[in-house]
Amino acid sequence: AQSVTQLDSQVPVFEEAPVELRCNYSSSVSVYLFWYVQYPNQGLQLLLKYLSGSTLVKGINGFEAEFNKSQTSFHLRKPSVHISDTAEYFCAVSEGAGGTSYGKLTFGQGTILTVHP
Amino acid sequence: NAGVTQTPKFRVLKTGQSMTLLCAQDMNHEYMYWYRQDPGMGLRLIHYSVGEGTTAKGEVPDGYNVSRLKKQNFLLGLESAAPSQTSVYFCASRRTGSPERIGNTIYFGEGSWLTVV
Numbered sequence: 001a002q003s004v005t006q007l008d009s010q011v012p013v014f015e016e017a018p019v020e021l022r023c024n025y026s027s028s029v030s031v032y033l034f035w036y037v038q039y040p041n042q043g044l045q046l047l048l049k050y051l052s053g054s055t056l057v058k059g060i061n062g063f064e065a066e067f068n069k070s071q072t073s074f075h076l077r078k079p080s081v082h083i084s085d086t087a088e089y090f091c092a093v094s095e096g097a098g099g100t101s102y103g104k105l106t107f108g109q110g111t112i113l114t115v116h117p
Numbered sequence: 118n119a120g121v122t123q124t125p126k127f128r129v130l131k132t133g134q135s136m137t138l139l140c141a142q143d144m145n146h147e148y149m150y151w152y153r154q155d156p157g158m159g160l161r162l163i164h165y166s167v168g169e170g171t172t173a174k175g176e177v178p179d180g181y182n183v184s185r186l187k188k189q190n191f192l193l194g195l196e197s198a199a200p201s202q203t204s205v206y207f208c209a210s211r212r213t214g215s216p217e218r219i220g221n222t223i224y225f226g227e228g229s230w231l232t233v234v
Contacts, residue, residue, distance in 0.1 A: 004159075006159075042227070042228075043207065043225050043226065043227040043228050044160075044207065044225045046222065049216070049222075051216055051217045052217060090160065092160075094216070097215060102148055102165065102167050103148055103223060104150065104162055104165060104175070105150075105160075105162075105209075106162075107152075107159035107161070108159050109157055109158055109159045110157070110159050
């Protein structure tokens with residue numbers, strides 16, 4: 001079984017500042033990792049994913065994340081945020097290659113990013 | 118090009134009433150999932166299905182039943198609604214096989230907001 005911990009429930013930042021949203025996971029097997037964004041009263045949108053290969057993953061809207069296997073982390077970063085990035089962000093994990101978990105996702109608790117002018 | 122469609126989108130129930138949420142996907146996906154989203158808890162898996170006629174329990178199955186009589190539909194039932202089931206419910210689907218295959222990603226519906234009073 002896997003678990004995900006998002007270390008910050010809320011992150012306030014000013015516009016054009018950099019931001020990092022932290023995510024740690026626990027798993028006894030290899031994993032796939034995902035970041036989703038949810039704008040107010042909307043569904044989930046995939047930001048980026050790590051499946052294999054390069055540990056630095058680039059996603060939509062200027063976001064990127066780095067998979068660190070030794071620290072079991074998958075932190076999300078953006079060098080300069082906009083007001084429109086205000087949303088809730090979810091880190092998620094599923095069992096990796098060869099797994100038998102049928103693609104089930106385990107989500108973190110979510111981090112609310114608020115970008116102030 | 119509907120993807121994953123959930124009905125209804127909003128519903129208010131009285132304690133003890135029953136209802137069914139319908140999830141329909143038009144992508145011929147084998148796997149389907151029901152999640153609930155609660156503040157500070159992320160999304161948690163209620164039930165899932167790996168094919169027509171199959172269902173399995175997820176992390177929080179109590180108080181819910183599901184059925185997958187047709188491949189394209191996955192129904193979530195509340196037999197006797199309780200205030201603790203007030204939540205946002207998300208349905209999702211994906212193909213079998215590794216997510217490393219092109220296009221083999223999980224698709225989410227737009228959510229169903231349920232309030233039990």
